[in-house]
Amino acid sequence: MNISRAVSDVGRYVNDGITRLGYASRFLFLVIQASGICLRRPRLVVHELFFIGVLSLVIITVSGLFVGLVLGLQMYNVLERFGSGEAVGMVVALSLVRELGPVLSALLFASRAGSAATAEIGLMKATEQLNALEMMAIPPISRVVAPRFWAGVIALPLLTAMFNVAGIFGGYLVAVHVLGVDAGTLWSQMQDAVNFRIDVLNGVIKSVVFAIAVTLIAVFSGFSANPTAEGVAKATTQTVVTSALVVLGLDFILTAFMFQGA
Amino acid sequence: MVEFQAVSFAYGGRKILHNINLKVPRGKVVAIMGGSGCGKTTILRLIGGQLLPDTGDVWVDKQRLSSLDREELLKLRRKMGMLFQMGALFTDLSVFDNVAFQMREHTDLPETLISHLVLMKLHAVGLRGAAQLMPSELSGGMARRVALARATALDPELILYDEPFAGLDPISLGVTGQLIRKLNDALGASSVLVTHDIQESLKIVDYVYFVADGAVVAEGDVASIQNSSHPFVRQFVDAKVDGPVAFHYPAADYRTELLGGEP
Numbered sequence: 161m162n163i164s165r166a167v168s169d170v171g172r173y174v175n176d177g178i179t180r181l182g183y184a185s186r187f188l189f190l191v192i193q194a195s196g197i198c199l200r201r202p203r204l205v206v207h208e209l210f211f212i213g214v215l216s217l218v219i220i221t222v223s224g225l226f227v228g229l230v231l232g233l234q235m236y237n238v239l240e241r242f243g244s245g246e247a248v249g250m251v252v253a254l255s256l257v258r259e260l261g262p263v264l265s266a267l268l269f270a271s272r273a274g275s276a277a278t279a280e281i282g283l284m285k286a287t288e289q290l291n292a293l294e295m296m297a298i299p300p301i302s303r304v305v306a307p308r309f310w311a312g313v314i315a316l317p318l319l320t321a322m323f324n325v326a327g328i329f330g331g332y333l334v335a336v337h338v339l340g341v342d343a344g345t346l347w348s349q350m351q352d353a354v355n356f357r358i359d360v361l362n363g364v365i366k367s368v369v370f371a372i373a374v375t376l377i378a379v380f381s382g383f384s385a386n387p388t389a390e391g392v393a394k395a396t397t398q399t400v401v402t403s404a405l406v407v408l409g410l411d412f413i414l415t416a417f418m419f420q421g422a
Numbered sequence: 423m424v425e426f427q428a429v430s431f432a433y434g435g436r437k438i439l440h441n442i443n444l445k446v447p448r449g450k451v452v453a454i455m456g457g458s459g460c461g462k463t464t465i466l467r468l469i470g471g472q473l474l475p476d477t478g479d480v481w482v483d484k485q486r487l488s489s490l491d492r493e494e495l496l497k498l499r500r501k502m503g504m505l506f507q508m509g510a511l512f513t514d515l516s517v518f519d520n521v522a523f524q525m526r527e528h529t530d531l532p533e534t535l536i537s538h539l540v541l542m543k544l545h546a547v548g549l550r551g552a553a554q555l556m557p558s559e560l561s562g563g564m565a566r567r568v569a570l571a572r573a574t575a576l577d578p579e580l581i582l583y584d585e586p587f588a589g590l591d592p593i594s595l596g597v598t599g600q601l602i603r604k605l606n607d608a609l610g611a612s613s614v615l616v617t618h619d620i621q622e623s624l625k626i627v628d629y630v631y632f633v634a635d636g637a638v639v640a641e642g643d644v645a646s647i648q649n650s651s652h653p654f655v656r657q658f659v660d661a662k663v664d665g666p667v668a669f670h671y672p673a674a675d676y677r678t679e680l681l682g683g684e685p
Contacts, residue, residue, distance in 0.1 A: 289513070
C-alpha cells in the first residue's frame, strides 16, 4: 500500500513538473509574441533595466571582488607548491570567465532581481492590478511581463561582465599587492591563457542562457502565483530555488558541450 | 447594452451560474445583488469577457462575446470601465498617473491635454488636490474615488462596479453612491453594480436582479423591490440574519456531532 502510494506520489510530481514546464514554455512563447511593445516603447525596458540591472550592480560588483580576492589567495597557495605562483592571474581569469562569473552572477541575480520581479508581479495579481490592466484592454503580458523579461535578458550578461571585471581586479589586488606577484607577469599570463572565442564568448553564451532561464522563471512564477500573501511568498521562494537548480543543471550541460578538451 | 441569454457557467465541475437571463439597457444603472459566493463577480467577469459561458450567450453592445477574437474583445473593452473592489490602483504610480494611464496607453493626446483631462476627472470625484499623492497615502474611500476617476478616464459606455461600497465609512458610502449615479448620467453610460449593500444601492439604481445559488431569484425596479414579499428579497431588505440565505454553513446535526456520532 505504501509502495503504491509512493509510486503514485512520484508519478504525480513528475506529471505536475512536466505540466508546469509545458505552461512555462507556452508562457515564453506568449512573452516573445507580445514583445513588440519593447521595440515600439523602449522606455519601458529602460525603466525596468534600472530596477533589475542598475540596482543589482552593488551586490554583483562587491561579490565579484570578494570572489576574486578569495580565488587569488587560494589559487596562489596551491600553485606556489609547484613553483608557479605567477599563474594565479590566469587561473583566476579562466575560473571567472568560464564558470564562476556566469553561475554566481545568475544565482545572485535570481536572489536580488528575480525574487523582486516575482513578488512585484505576484502582488499586482493579488491586488487585481493585472485584472485591471486586462479590463483596460492592455494585455498584462505585453505591458508588465515582456519589458521585465527583456530587461533581465539584457541585464544579466552585462552584470556578469561587471562580476568578471571586479573578480579579476580582486585577484590582481591580492596577487600583486598582498602576495607580491609581478604585475607584468600576471597580466601577460592571463592575456596568453584566455581565448576570446573559447572562454569569453562561451561565458557570454552561458550568461545569456542563464538570463533567459532565470528571468523566465521569475516572471512566470509571479504571473502564475496564487493571488494571496502565502501564494506570493511561495512563488518568490520558488523563483530562487528553481533558478538555482536550473542554473547549476544548465551550467553542467553547457560546460560539457563547450569545453571538451579546452 | 448588456444581455445574458440563458447563461450557465461552471468552474471545473462546480456550477456557479445556471440559466441566467438579464438585461442592462443603455443609460441605466442596474444592480446585481446576492450573498457572498453566489456568483455575482462571475457575472462581471463574463460581461468583461474574462470568462466565457459554458452555455448561453453574453451580448455587450450588440456583440456576442463568444464569437469575438482577441483583438475585437480588446477593442470592445476600450468602451468599458471597471471599478475593482479594492480599487486596484497601480501602486508605483501617483494618483495623476493612475488616471492618465489609459489615456497615455490608448491615445496620442498631447501631455497638456492629458493633464487637463486628468484634472477634470479628479475634480469630478473631488480629488483634484490629491493628484500628486501616491496610492499608499490615500484612505480607502479616496482610493475608491480615484479608481472611479480612472474607470471613467476614457468616457466608457459601460461601467462595471465590483462591490463599490465594501469597507467604506458612511460618508464615503454616500459620496461613492452619488458619484456612481452622477457619472453614469453625465457620460450617458450604462452601469452594472455588483453589491450586497442594498440600502445604498436602492438610492441610486434603476433596476435590481437578485442572484442566489447561481440563479436569478427575483428582479424588479426599486419600488417593486422595496414592496416585494419574496422571502429572499425580504431577508436582504430587512437585513435578517436567517432566511433563504442560511446563517449556518451546511453541517452535520450538532447534537450528533457533540455525542461523537451516536444518535
